[in-house]
Amino acid sequence: MGLKKVSEGIWEIPKEKDMLVPARVYGTEKLVNAIEKGALQQVKNVAYLPGIQKYSIGLPDMHWGYGFPIGGVAGIDYETGVVSPGGIGFDINCGVRLVKTNLTEKDIRPKLKELLDLLFGAVPAGVGGKSKLRLSKEELSEALETGSKYVVEKGFGWEKDLKHTEENGRIQGADSSKVSEKAMKRGMPQFGTLGSGNHFLEIQRVSNIYDKVIGEKFGLEEGQITVMIHCGSRGFGHQVASDYLDDMVKAMGKYKISVPDRQLACAPIGSPEGQDYLAAMKCAANYAFCNRQVIMHWVRGVFEKVLGKDAESLGMGLLYDICHNVAKEEVHEIDGKARKLLVHRKGATRAMPAGREENSEDFSSTGHPALIPGTMGTSSYVLIGTDTGLRETFGSVAHGAGRVMSRHEAMRRKRGERVKKELEAKGELIRGASLSGLAEEMPEAYKDVDEVIESVEKAGLGKRVSKHVPLAVMKG
């Protein structure tokens, strides 16, 4: 597919046909050789989007998706470019949150099974997992526009959680009148649910601290127990994306835009279709912030119950909450000039270095934590952004390991029970909403997350702060 090495860990696909910019792929030779042809075609297709700047970007965990590759980034000029819902994905603001504790493995090992069982009872998951909350349409509308603040005011969590959430848990400009009735109906019963697929809730131990100074500032140390929550905007966001994708398919003719894949359908950012989608996308992003905030509150409740202390005494502060499927209005330097872009990140994590205005007060001197979830059985990481990453990838790093094996292939290889037993033999407890789901998500179905993170660091896009290994996993 014509990949040319630019420097260590950086590859380029030169412009061809109507590509507006070249494509750049980041990763070690081993990772890049393993990328499917379909994914490379997709990273090229993204280069056709009007207004795209610098490169169409594929991160080290890049794999074959639909429209955009997963692990793809596109910085698109806000004045002249387009917004493409396929560049954000159906699960708008799928993301990760990491909760700290002051516990060690010794404190919780005897209680791990009880913790996992109670978490499974407290957090609805899987197909048809219904929320314990019953929001009216009016209440949901308010949550969509106000974000995490809405649920915190209702008693789900602490005021200080907001400062440790990307955008303070509320993307400005959300307008619930731009959301369809269908999305509201799908969203209401799922507010406060984990979902299925690769979503999970995990009790982890910090196995390594790579940067002691930053680790200390983040309140992370070796041996410490943390909890990671990975989920998104559920059926609400999926419906918003579906609705607007259909609108954009129709609008393409009107704006005389042509793209190589219908899943890349887009409209000018300033057009009514573009602005309406963005107002609805922000609602879905706020829904997801609320979702993770509510789930975290239930997690704190389970720890309080099992350990007999309140969450404050257990040190259960939120380290950070971050999106990996979203479009953000950001200012970046293009040809020496500051320009407003709409940065599409699909399966990519923002990692803004120190000095950027996106960092809240607590992270102004370090840059915010970029959270990279592993898969069950493999590690997760906390990184920070770099100036190189800001220049190369608009301040973006990978979002996880990235699949290498289809779900069917995974199920052919092993039954869910065997996956569970193998992980338990390693000392990792597992509970899944479905056994087939466990098989589909087996560790071997993913790229080696350690190598993905090493690639990110080698290319200078981000720096490792800590590594977290799973002790107990609840799979959706």
Next chain:
Amino acid sequence: MEKYRFLEHTADAVFEAFGESFEELLVNSAEAMCSVMYELGKVEPKERVLVKAEGKNKEELLHNFLGAVLFEIQSRGMVFRSFKVLSLSGQCAEIELRGEKIDREKHELKSDIKAVTWHEFSVREEGNKWIAKVLVDI
């Protein structure tokens, strides 16, 4: 005739569905999509839900129909086993779904589907056989 078969895809589920008529294609595509989410054989056809779908062409009609089934599953918390095309005129179809409320003990639930994508979506007629290709996001 084979109703549907799954093709390899790394992250999501791709299937081809077949039918001797377009009506049969609609039904078999819905069965294929639902088989990603649960075991159809475990569902009893107790309740009846009607869905209407339309489109400018056969592709849009199938796409919208699958989206409508997904919406009924998620908004009602139901699973469906049988699909019957009551009427099909032009690019407008009325379809009856039969199923029941989700029972997590009884139904073998698998993975949720987020959406029916447009990626490489196609409907074609070859001889007397209708073929659809669909990628759903998991």
